Amino acid sequence: MTNGAEVGAVAAEPNFFYLLMAPQALFAGPVINQELLPSMTRSIIQLMRILFITASYLPTANGVTYHIVSTAHALRKLGHKVYILAPSFPGYRDLDKDVIRYPSLPNPLIKNYPVGIPFRPIEKIKKLKIDIVHTHHPLIIGRVASQIAEKLGKPLFFTAHTQYEQYLNYYFPYRYDLTSKIIINDLKRMSRYSKKIICPSINTEKRLNKNGVKNTIVINNGVEDFFFNKPQPKSLSIPSLVYTGRLDREKNPFHLLKVAKEVKKIIPNFKFLILGSGLLFQKMLDQTFKLRLLDNITYMGIIDRKLIPEIYKSVHLFVTTSISEVMPISVLEAMASGIPIIALKNSGLEEIVIDDKTGFLCDKNPRRIAEKIKEILSNPQGYLDLSLSTYKYARSFTAEKTAEKLCGLYTHYKN
Numbered sequence: 001m002t003n004g005a006e007v008g009a010v011a012a013e014p015n016f017f018y019l020l021m022a023p024q025a026l027f028a029g030p031v032i033n034q035e036l037l038p039s040m041t042r043s044i045i046q047l048m049r050i051l052f053i054t055a056s057y058l059p060t061a062n063g064v065t066y067h068i069v070s071t072a073h074a075l076r077k078l079g080h081k082v083y084i085l086a087p088s089f090p091g092y093r094d095l096d097k098d099v100i101r102y103p104s105l106p107n108p109l110i111k112n113y114p115v116g117i118p119f120r121p122i123e124k125i126k127k128l129k130i131d132i133v134h135t136h137h138p139l140i141i142g143r144v145a146s147q148i149a150e151k152l153g154k155p156l157f158f159t160a161h162t163q164y165e166q167y168l169n170y171y172f173p174y175r176y177d178l179t180s181k182i183i184i185n186d187l188k189r190m191s192r193y194s195k196k197i198i199c200p201s202i203n204t205e206k207r208l209n210k211n212g213v214k215n216t217i218v219i220n221n222g223v224e225d226f227f228f229n230k231p232q233p234k235s236l237s238i239p240s241l242v243y244t245g246r247l248d249r250e251k252n253p254f255h256l257l258k259v260a261k262e263v264k265k266i267i268p269n270f271k272f273l274i275l276g277s278g279l280l281f282q283k284m285l286d287q288t289f290k291l292r293l294l295d296n297i298t299y300m301g302i303i304d305r306k307l308i309p310e311i312y313k314s315v316h317l318f319v320t321t322s323i324s325e326v327m328p329i330s331v332l333e334a335m336a337s338g339i340p341i342i343a344l345k346n347s348g349l350e351e352i353v354i355d356d357k358t359g360f361l362c363d364k365n366p367r368r369i370a371e372k373i374k375e376i377l378s379n380p381q382g383y384l385d386l387s388l389s390t391y392k393y394a395r396s397f398t399a400e401k402t403a404e405k406l407c408g409l410y411t412h413y414k415n
Helices: 016-019 065-077 121-128 140-153 164-171 176-193 202-210 256-268 281-290 305-312 329-338 364-375 380-394 399-414
Strands: 049-053 081-087 099-102 132-135 156-159 196-199 214-219 240-244 271-275 297-300 318-320 343-344 357-364
Touching: 016 256, 049 065, 049 140, 065 329, 081 164, 099 176, 099 318, 132 140, 140 176, 156 305, 164 176, 164 271, 176 196, 196 399, 202 214, 214 364, 240 305, 240 329, 256 271, 256 281, 271 305, 281 297, 305 329, 318 329, 318 364, 329 343, 329 380, 343 364, 357 364, 364 380
Parallel strands: 049 081, 049 132, 081 099, 132 156, 156 196, 196 214, 240 271, 240 318, 271 297, 318 343, 343 357
Antiparallel strands: none
16 A cells, blocks of 8 residues: 555556457256346246356456456356356466457557457357357447357347446547447447347436437346445544545546545545556646645555455545446445445436435535535444445345346346
8 A cells, every 4th residue: 555656557447448449956046036127027047158248357457347257156156157258368367267268459558458359259159058148348349249149049138337428528529429429329239139238227228218229127236245244333533535446537536636635624634545546547646746635645556356345344435526427336345335425416326326325416516525524424323324324225236136137137038
């Protein structure tokens, strides 16, 4: 851990440049819960062989990677076979024998995001006797996935993990209309080829429906068991904040520093842990120095994911100023540890950040955000109640529930 020192890179999810370049004992499972997929109640989960296709996977650290890791693990616990087709990563050796790597090239802009060279190892895949093809990216990777599904004669599914068209505004601000049209048309194409477009949130479904993508279903992201820790009373003598994610434009990270500046005025001894890196990392460090926040903000490098719940035990609030979210794994993981969330209004987090239940949605004004933070942390019993409420709400978002819903969906279309 360092204050303003050089650290390794941790990302929350790939940026849009990458999306463009790398579109990329017999077991009978439980009956699907009626609350999960009403149209598929009383459907018994059948053993299946599932192929996940992705442009991003270990050791790259981001939300899509961790979603695939946790969901694959949960599906395997139900007895299914899950294969993962992902880009190669120089020097990295897979411990999972069911990961299939396709070639990649070094990314000149982002070291930890190799640019996949999509191809169809169709003969190898045919030998796996796949039942379901599930892509986690549109564009080139989505096209490859649809071709594989067509060759195999198997159903295709696509999860829309990102506000793709929103990202365009950051990376292609002068041709937004054109590039937005390209991605929306591609999403419509994915809609035609896929049995269902899986939306991690209701807001995602509404946005896609508005753009003409109709065959959608909401299946929330889930959190792995080891993140769930029932909160205990904490000392508030040194208020501690945390942010976990990528430090890139679409995450609006400089606003975190504006908030921190205001917090210091009213809580001089506060601490702020930032887990993550990105293209703006060095500029963030420079700005931290200029704002004289080095005593308050600690930039942490690559953190073993198993250690993050321990870090969360020592912090009080998770603060994010991102304005383009879907259903971020990092926020759900913090909630699973009973960490209430401070987020911005109209950020896409309205489904999981509920005022006075799991945190608060605030206006962009940094001073008002700082005042809300002080208000929350000035009431020990009120904070504990909010923390327990956050933890309880997060119990609805488990990797096991995500896997069960997917199984119901897969089974319906497989048959």
